[in-house]
Amino acid sequence: SVRLTGTKYGCGGGGCGACTVMLSRLQPATRTITHYSVNACLLPLCQLHGASVTTVEGVGSTKTRLHPVQERIAKAHGSQCGFCTPGMVMSMYTLLRNRPQPTMEDITQALAGNLCRCTGYRPIIDGCRTFCQVQNCCQKGEQNPDEPFLPLDPTQELIFPPELIVSANPKTLTFRGERVSWVSPSSLEELLQLKARNPEAPLVVGNSNIGPGMKFKGVLHPLMISPTRVTELFEVTRTPQGVWVGAGCSLTEVWSLLEKLLPQLAEEQTGLFRALIRQLGTLGSLQIRNVASLGGNIVSAYPNSDLNPVLAAGNCRVSVVSAGKRELPLNQDFFVSFGKTILKPEEILVSVFIPFSRKGEFFGAFRQAPRKESSFSTVTTGMRVFFSEGSRVVQDVSIYYGGMGPTTVCATKTCAAIVSRPWDDETLSQAYNVLLDELVLPLSAPGGKVEFRRSLTLSFLFQFHLEVLQKLKEMVKYKPKPLKWTTSFVFFDFSSTPLLRLLLLQHVPKDQSDQDPVGRPIMHRSALSHATGEAVYCDDLPATEGELFLALVTSSRAHAKITGLDASEALRLPGVVDVITAKDIPGQKARKLCGYEEELLAETEVSCIGQMLCAVVADSRSHAKRGAAAVKVAYEDLPDPAVEKSSFFEPRRTIERGNVTEAFESVDQVHEGELRIGGQEHFYMETQSMLVVPVGEETEFNAYVSTQFPTLMQEAIAETLSIPSNRVTCHVRRIGGAFGGKVVKTAALACITGVAAWKTNRAVRCVLERGEDMLITGARHPVLGKYKVWISRDKTIYSQEGLLIMLLKFLLHFDNAYNIPNLRGHAAACRTNLPSNTAFRGFGVPQSLLVVENMVEDVAALLRRPAHQIREINMYKGPSVTQYKLEFSPENLQRCWEECKLKADHGARRRAADQFNRENRWRKRGMSIVPIKYGIAFSDGFLNQAAALVHIYKDGSVLVSHGGTEMGQGLHTKMQQVASRELHVPASKVYISETSTNTVPNASPSAASCGTDANGMAVQNACQILYQRLEPIRLRNPKGSWESWVQTAFYEKMSLSATGFYKGPDLYMDWDKKEGRPYAYFTFGVCCCEVELDCLTGDYRTLRTDIVVDIGRSVNPSMDIGQIEGAFMQGLGLYTLEELKFSPSGLLYTRGPSQYKIPAVCDVPLRFNVYLLPDSSNPHAIYSSKGIGEPAVFLGSAAFFAIKDAAAAARSESGLVGPFSLNSPATAERACLACASPFTQKIPASKPGSFKPWALNI
Ligand SMILES: Cc1cc2nc3c(=O)[nH]c(=O)nc-3n(C[C@H](O)[C@H](O)[C@H](O)COP(=O)(O)OP(=O)(O)OC[C@H]3O[C@@H](n4cnc5c(N)ncnc54)[C@H](O)[C@@H]3O)c2cc1C
């Protein structure tokens, strides 16, 4: 209601950081003010009593004064779609409030919990690092090195509101809501009484467990108790044996306390403290640690809590009170079952005792998580061993694991096998076997990854073994015989390694006018509005009177008949206005695509979990959601048609070059392989959002939709409502990321919202929650690729055949950069009972090319030759022809290849990596260099058209409209540059307000990497028409100003408005003749990547990435480099990190950032260099540029192949050589198992089909 829309909502569960704000509180004990970043989405409003909240609007604005953080992130090109930017700004701003001169480590810590799907983080980090103490090249503005950034002046920050500096309020605070009451007692006594009367009421401290439970699992707590004013819960008391820490202290406070105590104690006393600090460093994100309490973590009893195993191994105790007081050891008896401890419901945990360690006592703390930071652990552990002085015989040992069962578990038998024995290889070898028998997980255990989890328990014990051996060396002068596997074992801490970057922007010609912005690294035209939170996204639009909210009811069955749908209960709920079913749709009830129909709302049968059934409209979001939850659907299950039943969509496609059958006769070697590539969630930061407003007369609607294809929205709504298209106007101002995912499903959602608006005659808003969005809207297609390759003696790939379960773009790209003379590909799309998938950046190409390159890697492994040599031998050279008979020149592909090898210092680094691998057993380095040839434009020729409308107003300002949408790729900025050049006016005179179907009709989608190519030509055309129209006036008054010419034109009754049109190339593909010209040109690129892999855990870090891309003459190099970096990181996510997990019954488990990990700051290569190929041009696109939106996604595969290379090095230590299978994504689990270490080999392999897996391998 206060219209502060800058803070964004991306997930609601504390996992994305888009909602970050700064909270400031007066600490009653010290009377100091603390500032900390928090996730607004998890912060209960009642918890804010006495606190001050600073949102991005309070930091700075374009109207008054920008804050240096906002300015620097924007100027460093750290904002593309801008949806993550306010959160980034707030994380960094809070850091600066606490540390005006932060270190790089502070910055990466502060940003670890903020996700960005567009930029790849490098520019955000570069913007922030300008605040670092160490002077560096980024501390001057990039556009003008002489103009420094705004200085940071901490004295100018907002002060803590004096009205909040009041003495503690002794009264009980009570807040009552519609269904929940909130009580905040002011003393322990009062708290105990309250808890005794209401034992089931939770204590809410950080709300990081209670909050997600209420939001996502529908748990309702009618009474919530906030103990944050009870001082006993925050007290810290030091004793001679250790320290009592208040259970209410946040994890950040615990960390600072332990850090503070370190220098005050002897080193031997700090073993447990260090182990806890190690875990705290990667536990959740800073925003989570700032609120999550120590007591909350313990009592939540998560199976994979990172603290509990360490606290338990460290002999910690807790003090609990209810009517009486008792002290309990934190051991295996404390943790009873999933989420349960032995505490009685009325008991309150007051404080936790963390003992000092003793001489001869050593601690280990290890964790392995799907992502290095801001991710729950897969397996986590705390270990302690105690030796009496001068001895290496174990006196006491304690080993706890998380992630190995429903709660924290103690490996008691393993400890028994170690105690009273010398700490050496023999003891430990036996301990591994005991551990293996002791911690057995059922093959269908929740969370899956059973083999990996079991192997991690061994790996962690082994790592602890090595660490303890080092310590024993010093303590008892024990010289362990060098372990076969331990040569040069190194623990790396990458967090302190600075990020290095090198961007080579192109040079503009010397004679180009200073005013002409084309070819220059102009900042995104909305970057400052993004950074100040002023940029308006769909859900930021103010509510209109009587507006309703729409929530969807989706199928909970994968394949079933709908036997009943009862909305009566929902309709009785407060605020619920109506329920929309298929029967309410006045026009077309289904959307047709590629000849197949998809119902908007299922009527009789469902074919996947998540299929939309009906929609509830209510006066608020929460009422609509409650209404949707109350709709009852009855089903009758139907059998599932699976892949084995050959349920393929038609037509299937084949393409062939040469004669594969004949070629088979004359080859030396044949190899067959297979690769599975998992799907990928778009994870645009702004979920699907729309608002449909009836205009009030003649069935006219305004649809505000976050979409890449406004024309489709207009058509679809019109067809659904059975009205002409001229009654619907679709408006798109900006989109918070799309990546292909805001076209087809968005249209279905817009249609349903349109029906609701039509039926109720009120404005209806629909904004999906992250979980719904992931469930409903589909993802990148998963692929099963099979190949058979014939290899000739000269190492060329003679022939290749592929069965790829996807279609056209696959087949058109599956030669990639190689001139394979005989090549045949078949592709088919499967019908499944999973949500229908959709376009995602590259649309099939990233999958197709991975199969091809995997085949190349196999060939190299078979021939025992480096993969890059096989690539070079087979690469297109000289005038070339594709498998669909398109002639092209691969000269720039070759140039990119050579340039990338040179820039990356490929030869020397390859040798250094091999040397490293010879010296290290448990860490291996892998390198890979991968090319791409990517076809640009729509192969459906009719889509290659664009239009623009340009108005010049009397004051000389210019309004440009075109058919493309701004989704972060910087299209509007580039169009501004085009208009500026063509009209010879400064870019500041040109404005672009929105994309709308009433200014530019029938526009193509912003997709296929050709937005700039097509719209740029249309804008150019319109501007040239106008500029020529002004020519007589210009000639009459050559010294006149632009404004004077425009005014003269007006008085001379000259039209100052023009449309521009671009008729693009007539591209086509004739699948019967298997030939065509489906692309206008190719974008080429090469990426070289080096990773270091921890073979014991599968954890990897990208050490360096060098990319050379041929994008002709870039219209805006900073924007294009942004696209390359962002796409590379998305590719890195696709191939190494992001996993969609489905239950055997077809339910998507991974429905939010807590379960689905996209790359975060911790995944950025330590060195990340992007180079644009110089001296390249392209006659097919505006100003000789090339499209780049999609191609670089595939370059992320270089990380995949580098991991595979490192795994191959590890396998060779176990005597395994030759091709091996590693499916995509190469997650830590897959990479670790591929390394085939002695630990993974101890785990008996599961027999597929012998058990029901927790998740399907799709
Ligand atoms: C995005 C995200 C990432 C996370 N990542 C990790 C991770 O990597 N590793 C990890 O270990 N944890 C992780 N967590 C979990 C987090 O650490 C815990 O949720 C948190 O510590 C719980 O503390 P809280 O104060 O927020 O608890 P609340 O949500 O406020 O309360 C949780 C429960 O504890 C009870 N409780 C709280 N205090 C007391 C007390 N003093 N006496 C008795 N009962 C009490 C409450 O009654 C309630 O049942 C993550 C959480 C989120 C949301």
Ligand code: FES
């Ligand atoms: S919206 Fe709060 S963390 Fe995602």
Ligand code: FES
């Ligand atoms: S700019 Fe970060 S999500 Fe788009």
